[in-house]
Amino acid sequence: MAKPLILDGSRVAEATNQKTMQRVEKLREHGVIPCLATILVGDNPASETYVRMKGKMCERLGMKSLRIHLPEETTTEELCQQIVELNQNPEVHGILLQHPVPSQINERKAFDTIAIEKDVDGVTSWGFGQVSMGFGQFPSCTPAGIIGILDYYQIPIEGAHAVVIGRSPILGKPVAMLLLERNATVTICHSKTLDLPSCLRMADIVVAAVGKPHFVQGDWIKPGAVVIDAGYNEGNVGDVDFESCSKVAGAITPVPGGPGPVTISYLMKHTVDSAERRV
Amino acid sequence: MAKPLILDGSRVAEATNQKTMQRVEKLREHGVIPCLATILVGDNPASETYVRMKGKMCERLGMKSLRIHLPEETTTEELCQQIVELNQNPEVHGILLQHPVPSQINERKAFDTIAIEKDVDGVTSWGFGQVSMGFGQFPSCTPAGIIGILDYYQIPIEGAHAVVIGRSPILGKPVAMLLLERNATVTICHSKTLDLPSCLRMADIVVAAVGKPHFVQGDWIKPGAVVIDAGYNEGNVGDVDFESCSKVAGAITPVPGGPGPVTISYLMKHTVDSAERRV
Numbered sequence: 001m002a003k004p005l006i007l008d009g010s011r012v013a014e015a016t017n018q019k020t021m022q023r024v025e026k027l028r029e030h031g032v033i034p035c036l037a038t039i040l041v042g043d044n045p046a047s048e049t050y051v052r053m054k055g056k057m058c059e060r061l062g063m064k065s066l067r068i069h070l071p072e073e074t075t076t077e078e079l080c081q082q083i084v085e086l087n088q089n090p091e092v093h094g095i096l097l098q099h100p101v102p103s104q105i106n107e108r109k110a111f112d113t114i115a116i117e118k119d120v121d122g123v124t125s126w127g128f129g130q131v132s133m134g135f136g137q138f139p140s141c142t143p144a145g146i147i148g149i150l151d152y153y154q155i156p157i158e159g160a161h162a163v164v165i166g167r168s169p170i171l172g173k174p175v176a177m178l179l180l181e182r183n184a185t186v187t188i189c190h191s192k193t194l195d196l197p198s199c200l201r202m203a204d205i206v207v208a209a210v211g212k213p214h215f216v217q218g219d220w221i222k223p224g225a226v227v228i229d230a231g232y233n234e235g236n237v238g239d240v241d242f243e244s245c246s247k248v249a250g251a252i253t254p255v256p257g258g259p260g261p262v263t264i265s266y267l268m269k270h271t272v273d274s275a276e277r278r279v
Numbered sequence: 280m281a282k283p284l285i286l287d288g289s290r291v292a293e294a295t296n297q298k299t300m301q302r303v304e305k306l307r308e309h310g311v312i313p314c315l316a317t318i319l320v321g322d323n324p325a326s327e328t329y330v331r332m333k334g335k336m337c338e339r340l341g342m343k344s345l346r347i348h349l350p351e352e353t354t355t356e357e358l359c360q361q362i363v364e365l366n367q368n369p370e371v372h373g374i375l376l377q378h379p380v381p382s383q384i385n386e387r388k389a390f391d392t393i394a395i396e397k398d399v400d401g402v403t404s405w406g407f408g409q410v411s412m413g414f415g416q417f418p419s420c421t422p423a424g425i426i427g428i429l430d431y432y433q434i435p436i437e438g439a440h441a442v443v444i445g446r447s448p449i450l451g452k453p454v455a456m457l458l459l460e461r462n463a464t465v466t467i468c469h470s471k472t473l474d475l476p477s478c479l480r481m482a483d484i485v486v487a488a489v490g491k492p493h494f495v496q497g498d499w500i501k502p503g504a505v506v507i508d509a510g511y512n513e514g515n516v517g518d519v520d521f522e523s524c525s526k527v528a529g530a531i532t533p534v535p536g537g538p539g540p541v542t543i544s545y546l547m548k549h550t551v552d553s554a555e556r557r558v
Contacts, residue, residue, distance in 0.1 A: 108412065129408025133387065133448050159473045167459060169412050176467075180446060183471040185478065188455075192462040194438045198481075199464060 005153065005251040007228070009145070012152045013261035016269055017061060023272050024062040027279065034275035035064035036094045036120065036267070037086045041079060041101045042072035051098050057264050063271065066092060076106045080113045087115040093278065094120030094271035108169075117277070120270035123170055132177040138270045143175035145262030146207060146228050147182065155226055155251065158183035161202050165189045165216070165239070166209035171230060175207055196220070208239035218244025227252040230259045284432065284530040286507070288424070291431040292540035295548055296340060302551050303341040306558065313554035314343035315373045315399065315546070316365045320358060320384065321351035326377045333375065336543050342550065345371060355385045359392045366394040372557065373399030373550035387448075396556070399549035402449055411456040417549045422454035424541030425486060425507050426461065434505055434530065437462035440481050444468045444495070444518070445488035450509060454486050475499070487518035497523025506531040509538045 024034055036058055040051045051067065058065035068082060079101070086095050095118045101107050111123040119127045122140035130136030138144075150157055162184040166172035172188065180186045189199050190210075197220040200206060208216045209230040216239060221227060227249040231239025238255030246252050253259065303313055315337055319330045330346065337344035347361060358380070365374050374397045380386050390402040398406045401419035409415035417423075429436055441463040445451035451467060459465045468478050469489075476499040479485060487495045488509040495518060500506060506528040510518025517534030525531050532538065 108414070125408035125412045125414075126405040127408070128411060129404035129406070132407060132411065132452060133404045135387070135404075159471050161473075161478075173411060173456075173459075177452075180452075180467055180469075183469075185466065185468050185472040187464065187466040188459055189464050190459075190462075192438050193464040194440075199440075202477075202481075 004246050004249045007149050007153055007226075007251050007253045007258070009149060009253060009258045009260060009262045012145070012149050013265040015152065016148065016262065016265040017057075020265065020269050020272050021061050023276065027272070027275055028062065030279055032275055032279055033062075033064045034093050034272045035066055035091055036096060036271045037066040037068060037089075037092045038096045038098060039068045039070065039079070039082060039086075040098045041070045041074050041105065044100070047098045047100075054096065054264060054267065057268055061268055063268065064091075072102055073104075074102070075104065076109055079105055079110050083110065083113040087113075087118060092118065093274040094118055094267070096121045096267065097123065118274060120267060120274055121170075122174065122270075128169065128174060128177075131174060134181055137273065139178055140170040140174040141263045141266040141270070142171055142230055142259050143178050144266045144270075145259045146175055146230060147178050148262050148266065149228065149253065149259065150205070150226070153251065155205070157205070159185075160204040161185045161187070162205040162207065163187045163189060163199055163203035164207045164209065165196070165200075166211070168209065171209040175209065175230070179205070179207075210239050212239055213237040214239075214241040216240045216245060218246075218248045221245060221248050223248050224250035226250060228259065229253050229255050231255070232260070283525050283528045286428050286432055286505075286530050286532045286537070288428060288532060288537045288539060288541045291424070291428050292544040294431065295427065295541065295544040296336075299544070299548050299551050300340050302555065306551070306554055307341060309558055311554055311558055312341075312343045313372050313551045314345060314370055315375060315550045316345040316347060316368075316371045317375045317377060318347045318349065318358070318361060318365075319377045320349045320353050320380045323379070326379075330377050333543060333546065336547055340547055342547065343370075351381055353381070353384065355383075355388055358384055358389050362389065362392040366392075366397060371397065372554040373397055373546070375400045375546065376402065397553060399546060399553055400449075401453065401549075404448075407448065407453055407456075410453060413460050416552065418457055419449040419453040420542045420545040420549070421450055421509055421538050422457050423545045423549075424538045425454055425509060426457050427541050427545065428507065428532065428538065429484070429505070432530065434484070436484070438464075439483040440464045440466070441484040441486065442466045442468060442478055442482035443486045443488065444475070444479075445490070447488065450488040454488065454509070458484070458486075489518050491518055492516040493518075493520040495519045495524060497525075497527045500524060500527050502527050503529035505529060507538065508532050508534050510534070511539070
């Protein structure tokens with residue numbers, strides 16, 4: 001096989017960021033500085049890193065960030081109270097609750113407390129419903145970024161058979177709905193799927209979002225398939241066995257440098273979308 | 280092939296109605312009469328029949344119904360105003376907006392005006408989001424009824440490959456999410472699917488919700504598959520070519536007598552669920 005096309009998420013992110021930066025400039029001329037509030041609960045070092053990266057990206061694009069850090073033992077009620085304050089704060093255009101949150105917190109309740117017009121990370125159930133019905137403002141950022149990668153590289157989605165492995169509320173399910181909205185035939189596989197390789201063999205587009213390192217094997221996929229690795233495992237390892245899959249795939253995302261950087265750039269874009277709606 | 284098992288929706292509906300009736304009796308002892316408000320806009324004779332059927336079923340089960348009939352030329356704003364009044368009416372436990380509505384009305388806006396706690400027909404985007412995340416109170420009634428039929432006949436869903444044909448907001452999409460929630464592998468096909476027969480041949484469970492009379496052919500399906508015909512075409516004709524499919528299927532719903540009657544019984548059940556939450 002010829003070498004696959006490498007779908008470089010950093011390039012897509014950069015193109016998105018450039019446009020966002022121009023829009024931020026225009027907003028600042030109108031006296032509006034788009035502001036993303038991030039909430040971190042507890043001291044998970046990986047989460048701290050992610051939140052810091054988001055803050056730095058805000059800075060780079062000329063945006064504001066408001067960082068809220070709550071102690072490990074925060075209750076659901078305290079967290080929701082904090083979210084309500086941010087909902088009411090007119091200077092805040094987007095709210096990101098960094099997950100995972102400590103286990104005593106009802107994450108779903110916290111997510112669903114975010115006002116839909118500030119749900120730039122696409123985590124509310126209402127936002128998911130709207131996106132699924134084709135009119136949501138802010139799809140979850142990794143799914144939006146995956147579509148962004150496919151579009152950037154002009155990979156046709158309509159009529160393609162897309163197989164999504166994983167069904168999490170902010171990755172598997174929303175990416176399935178976005179692909180469906182774009183007229184792909186969509187199959188959702190997961191831990192209870194009996195014969196994953198047979199399902200994958202039908203796929204023109206594979207989205208791996210399962211959380212198992214090096215899980216997807218080259219001999220499971222159809223020659224020429226487009227493989228998107230949205231996995232996020234310890235040590236910066238994806239869900240796709242890149243070595244074997246890159247011998248079969250027509251196009252593939254690397255790890256790092258796949259959907260990861262695009263996710264942040266869509267978070268920024270959504271925050272600016274939200275700020276523009278307020279002008 | 281042996282004759283397929285006929286999945287008799289009327290039987291499932293009757294079993295559901297019996298339980299609902301007992302719950303209504305208990306509620307009446309507490310002075311609460313579950314009440315479903317139906318809204319009909321215009322004079323479509325089929326819609327009038329459906330609304331009448333729902334009113335009669337309320338009566339049969341000891342429930343109240345409140346029938347609102349609005350003229351053909353009703354605007355979106357007028358309809359939404361009516362819905363808001365019903366949202367605020369403490370005697371109303373469920374609201375059903377009969378669709379289709381006349382073309383000048385923004386149906387999505389009207390649906391999404393229904394208060395989620397009264398959305399017993401499962402039409403709001405928020406309700407869809409909650410159902411998709413696994414905690415919704417009222418899934419759309421036909422999808423809920425389809426799961427009810429599968430459960431009544433003890434057809435295993437977990438691990439099965441379910442193929443849904445159609446992606447409408449109140450049928451294809453929610454039934455896909457309910458099947459996923461029950462651990463099926465789920466494929467969603469639609470008008471842009473390139474090779475529908477190959478997709479269908481993988482299916483242990485087929486749900487046809489496409490709105491094309493006699494569309495699904497026997498030689499498209501896997502021998503022994505479970506075929507659910509959720510089609511609703513003029514002249515009481517389903518989406519499945521019963522004659523050819525019943526020679527191949529292991530189990531199949533008839534038309535009429537498939538998901539249709541179960542849909543109404545779930546509408547009643549949901550209204551009683553809503554009333555019980557208010558006691």
